[in-house]
Amino acid sequence: MSPTDATSLLIHLSTRDIAILESLRSYRLLTTAHIRRLHFAQGHASLAAASGAVMRVLTRLETRNLVARLARRIGGVRAGSSGVTWQLGATGERLLRTMHGEKQRRRYVEPSPAFAAHTLAVADLAIGLYELQDQAVIEVVRVDTEPSCWQSFVGPHGTFEWLKPDLYAVTASGDYEDHWFFEADLATEHPPVVVRKAKVYQRYAATGAHQGRHGLFPAVIWVVPDTARAAAIEAALSADTAIQPELFRVVTTEDFRQLIATGGGTSPDAEPTAPQQTTH
DNA sequence: CTTGTTGGGTACAAGCAAAC
DNA sequence: GTTTGCTTGTACCCAACAAG
Numbered sequence: 001m002s003p004t005d006a007t008s009l010l011i012h013l014s015t016r017d018i019a020i021l022e023s024l025r026s027y028r029l030l031t032t033a034h035i036r037r038l039h040f041a042q043g044h045a046s047l048a049a050a051s052g053a054v055m056r057v058l059t060r061l062e063t064r065n066l067v068a069r070l071a072r073r074i075g076g077v078r079a080g081s082s083g084v085t086w087q088l089g090a091t092g093e094r095l096l097r098t099m100h101g102e103k104q105r106r107r108y109v110e111p112s113p114a115f116a117a118h119t120l121a122v123a124d125l126a127i128g129l130y131e132l133q134d135q136a137v138i139e140v141v142r143v144d145t146e147p148s149c150w151q152s153f154v155g156p157h158g159t160f161e162w163l164k165p166d167l168y169a170v171t172a173s174g175d176y177e178d179h180w181f182f183e184a185d186l187a188t189e190h191p192p193v194v195v196r197k198a199k200v201y202q203r204y205a206a207t208g209a210h211q212g213r214h215g216l217f218p219a220v221i222w223v224v225p226d227t228a229r230a231a232a233i234e235a236a237l238s239a240d241t242a243i244q245p246e247l248f249r250v251v252t253t254e255d256f257r258q259l260i261a262t263g264g265g266t267s268p269d270a271e272p273t274a275p276q277q278t279t280h
Numbered sequence: 281c282t283t284g285t286t287g288g289g290t291a292c293a294a295g296c297a298a299a300c
Numbered sequence: 301g302t303t304t305g306c307t308t309g310t311a312c313c314c315a316a317c318a319a320g
Contacts, residue, residue: 014286032308047307049289055309056287084309 013066017057021066024088025096026145027123029070029116032058032084037127041134058086066092070110085116114188121184122146122166125223128257129169137261141170141177149181153207163204168218171260178263179218187229191236194222198243205247221259222250 020039024030030038036054044050061067068089088096093106111119126143133140149168155161167182181201185194198220204210205217224230230250237243237250251259 044288048291051308052290052310053288060286 017061017066020057020061021088021092021096024067024086024092027119027126029085029087029111029119030123031120032086034120034123034127035086037131041131058084061092062089064091065089066095070116085120118166118184118186118188121186121223122182124253125167125182125184125256126169129171129260132171132257132260137173138178139172141172142168144168151204151210153204153209155203156206161200161203163200165220173261173263176263178260179214179216180260181218181220183220183222185222185224185229185233187225191232194233195236195240195243198237198248201247202242202244217247220248222248223253223256224250226252 016039020035023035023038027034032051032054035058036050040050040054044053058067062069066089067086070085070087088106097103097105122145126145129138129140129143132138145167146164149165151163151165153161153163165181166184167180169180169182171178171180183194183197201220211217222230222233224233230252233250237248238245249259
């Protein structure tokens with residue numbers, strides 16, 4: 001895409017259009033509902049009105065090849081007609097690449113259902129954070145998606161390693177900042193794989209690199225679909241004597257918001273007070 | 281003024297799942 | 301198996317706005 005193409009395109013795009021494209025760049029895949037929650041949450045008379053608006057905008061962007069819908073429906077999570085999953089279209093990818101001054105083309109091919117489901121689960125966590133911010137429960141200081149949240153480090157035996165969290169976030173409530181690594185678990189991985197990943201977190205924590213930069217090590221949160229899966233992961237972690245249990249927390253998607261709201265992402269020694277009982 | 285584009289609101293159909 | 305409830309997507313209406 002030449003710069004003139006990009007600018008002629010930009011004239012026809014609102015700041016909200018650009019914001020939608022940027023979201024798709026960050027999260028790779030988003031459902032229509034995700035985009036509504038992110039960009040059509042305010043200023044609409046009803047949920048139905050917002051839903052209509054977001055579909056109109058997305059279909060308009062689709063005709064310009066800025067966004068594209070996945071052929072495969074990712075369903076089963078909610079009742080209702082199966083939703084559309086969106087990703088950047090070829091033109092949208094070129095436009096954002098030009099805007100960000102990048103040379104490397106990112107390919108947006110049809111992902112596998114398993115990859116798509118996981119990607120959407122990660123996006124759901126991040127959007128949940130922003131919604132808590134809208135409700136004035138917390139303040140979102142920072143959200144890093146893949147691959148910018150990846151951390152390289154040198155392990156105990158001099159080996160070069162990558163820590164690849166699904167999401168890194170810093171939130172604030174009151175005077176306290178909470179730092180988080182999130183793993184969106186869909187109960188597709190065997191517990192030993194989870195334990196192995198937990199040990200990567202431990203090796204990264206042992207380098208002290210993150211603590212040196214931020215003064216604390218983030219809480220590592222596995223967000224799982226149900227209590228049975230939570231029990232399975234907790235059992236696998238506690239069964240391994242090499243695991244430091246204080247680094248890790250396992251919550252269901254249902255309890256995710258409560259955990260974020262009450263905090264706990266601070267390192268253990270920075271935890272200011274005992275959790276307070278709050279009623280709603 | 282006419283026309284086309286964009287986006288908001290509402291009604292309704294389609295589709296799924298839990299409840300009956 | 302049927303009903304009920306919920307959610308999503310589409311069709312149609314309207315208003316605001318810009319370009320010609």
